[in-house]
Amino acid sequence: MDAHASTKMKPERRSALFAAATREFTEHGFEQASLNRIIAGVGISKSSFYHYFANKTELFEQILQQALAPFAKLVQAFEPESLSRDEFWPAILRAAQGSSVLLAQQPEVFAVGRMFHRNLPEPNGICADMMQVPMAMIARILEHGKVIGSVRNDLPTSLLLESALALGMAVDRWAIEHTESYSKAEFDGFHEKIINMFIRMLAPEG
Numbered sequence: 001m002d003a004h005a006s007t008k009m010k011p012e013r014r015s016a017l018f019a020a021a022t023r024e025f026t027e028h029g030f031e032q033a034s035l036n037r038i039i040a041g042v043g044i045s046k047s048s049f050y051h052y053f054a055n056k057t058e059l060f061e062q063i064l065q066q067a068l069a070p071f072a073k074l075v076q077a078f079e080p081e082s083l084s085r086d087e088f089w090p091a092i093l094r095a096a097q098g099s100s101v102l103l104a105q106q107p108e109v110f111a112v113g114r115m116f117h118r119n120l121p122e123p124n125g126i127c128a129d130m131m132q133v134p135m136a137m138i139a140r141i142l143e144h145g146k147v148i149g150s151v152r153n154d155l156p157t158s159l160l161l162e163s164a165l166a167l168g169m170a171v172d173r174w175a176i177e178h179t180e181s182y183s184k185a186e187f188d189g190f191h192e193k194i195i196n197m198f199i200r201m202l203a204p205e206g
Contacts, residue, residue, distance in 0.1 A: 004062055006052040016042045018063050019111075021056075026115040030060060030122050060119075060126060067112040070102045075134065080141045088150035089203075092141070093195045100191065104184055113176040117169075131165075138164055145202070152204045160202055167197065 006014055020041045024033045035056045039049050053059045074095065083091050103109055120127040142160050145151030151160065171194055175187070182190075 006062055009052060017044060021059055022063055022111050022115050025060060026118050030119045030126055057126065063112060064116065064130060067109045071099060074098055075137050080144045085148045085150050088145055088148060089195065089199055093191060096191050096195060100188060110176050110179050117173050135165065149204065151202050163201060164198065167201065
């Protein structure tokens with residue numbers, strides 16, 4: 001896939017634009033966000049903006065894609081079908097820990113996370129559409145987990161998927177809002193407890 005046109009901008013200018021847009025989208029929501037306020041805040045003309053972006057939708061999407069690119073690589077590399085029953089839940093814990101390492105390396109993702117959750121209910125579906133990839137991965141994990149006996153078989157996968165997604169989103173929102181309240185060591189200590197929450201909900205009884 002070719003690099004987006006905006007990658008040709010000066011890195012500091014692109015970073016300033018993305019930071020200003022993230023604040024605007026978070027504070028006002030996508031529909032009410034003002035492109036004029038965004039570009040005025042970083043001293044970019046409209047003609048310059050439209051040289052790199054077709055519209056504010058493309059700007060929004062590029063902010064999310066840049067922030068989530070390292071996590072997308074983790075998802076793409078994860079092969080749940082290769083896991084045995086003994087490996088299943090420990091592998092998911094390691095994946096969660098790997099995500100935490102990435103977050104520590106780029107804390108700006110928390111600001112983008114706030115923007116994402118602020119706009120998830122938007123009727124245009126700009127964020128909902130981006131949930132398709134992680135939902136597909138969770139479905140794969142659940143289906144394979146059922147096959148090897150690590151995930152319960154007494155409930156439909158669709159119900160388990162919605163339940164796991166709801167818990168995951170709740171944990172994600174909580175972590176974003178409390179990132180400044182806990183140390184990295186404390187957050188790292190939460191991983192196993194959080195995975196245990198998923199296990200209690202998804203694993204076979206007993």
